[in-house]
Amino acid sequence: MILSRREKFVCYAVTYLFALFLLAPIVWMLSTSFKGQLAIFQKPPSLFTEFTFQNYAAVLSDPQFLHAFWNSVLISSGTVVVSVALAVPAAYGLSHLTGGRRAGFLSWVLLVRAAPGMIYVLPYYLAYSQIGLIDTRIGLILINSVFTIPLAIWIVIPFFDAIPHEIEEAAIIDGATRFQTMTRIAIPLAAPGIASTAILIFIFAWNEFLFALTLTRFEARTAAVSILSYMAYEGTEWGKVAAAGALILLPVLCFSILIRKYLVQTTAGGVKG
Template identity: 45%
Template sequence: MSGGMSGPVRRSASPRRLVAIGVTLIVLLSPFLWLLQMSFKSNDLILQFPPPLIFTPTLQNYASLWQGAFAASFVNSLMSASFSTALALVLGVPAAYALSRWAGRGKHALSFAILVTRMAPPIAFTIPFFLFYRWIGLLDTVTGLVLVYTSFNLPLVIWMMQPFFETVPTSLEEAALVDGASTRVVFLHIVLPMVAPGIAATAILCFLYAWNDFFFALILTRTNARTAPVAVVNFMNYEGWEWGKIAAGGSLVMAPVLIFSLAVRRYLVSGLTAGAVKG
């Protein structure tokens, strides 16, 4: 055999695999695509049976949303989800690093205790949060939502990031310290770049939790800090359900999550799997 054949052989995907992938994509994307096409229809077309597949699209539903109170609710969701995710990462990533390097007794007990705080159902904290916020004046504020989401995302950040830090060899840190680098420089310039996929995956999960939250936003807000999921529900009223606005609002609510996920897609898969492997 010639030496030119020694390289790796790339096999193209079989037709059956391509068909399976195509069917899976259609099944997974069909609800989103159906919602998206509904957002470009009038209510009369949406209620028409059988539903027309060919129609003249309209932007009236989106225009009605942004001319009303939905625009402010969308901004409130974006601010509360972004700030709470950033704050949880700023506080949780160093805490996870410190916990991963802790060699004393009680490390696993503390890790489990942090995780247990995330297991409690949100309804268990509703009345304490409501009464405390009313006392300090944080009801119906974006700041109040940021604090709530951060308190629930912080244990998730610590629990997810700890395995990633444990995969970083301590010999690298020790070598940098011997060369004169400070602990801050070692953490920022050596350790953090190595766990970037884990940070990206954790950030997506934290953002998803805050962005999709409905329960706390419904209880702790009224008008000033109302979020997008709560605003979409308001289109379901006694006079009738405004299906066009509901579809347009649902499409807009999904858009930031899709954009954020696509922006960090090359880190997402490796981030969700790398932390599970040590050594």
């Protein structure tokens, strides 16, 4: 379909406006992170009035924030490992089901993800209190995985569906077991989809706030929750808040850039490779 010049202009305009809408808060946060306390409250406000690293120095010298940042790394990575390890075999099995059984299983899987997280807070808090998982990294990894595994299953299934059944049938005829077919053929061919899913799981776990706030105290507190320490009764240290927010954004950005090729590959491309 060939678009007219006017239609192209409208498409580009909408795209740039949407990008501006998404990026404006990030740009303002970065600008604030390099300002002193007085410059932050300057009227009229300005993006670039001064340039200082004092906010980053204060945040990076804060042992509580560094501890929380390391917790986020461990918890997010652990959530990725657990979710991918359980979701990939489940998605592979469901991709080989047909008819009502597949639709039924997928519907039940989706129900877990469809419910708001708030309704799980009290049951998990009471359960964790009894088994000693309050304020533990394992506890957050488990509850994050409860919500990311259904999402991962739904994302990975189409990648397995796109693999020609003839390839797997040929492997089985040659003597491969179903497990060998999954690990040596299906998973390598669906690698772009699995990598994309891992990125989404990591981002979800990294940015998760509700459970990290209610199920932790100090030992397992994540970076997202640690920002609250800069919002005291005496006032909010906006420079530190912005600097901490920029530091929290950095790992997700770097992680996405490093494996961005998986995000743009299609399943067809993965099968051909």
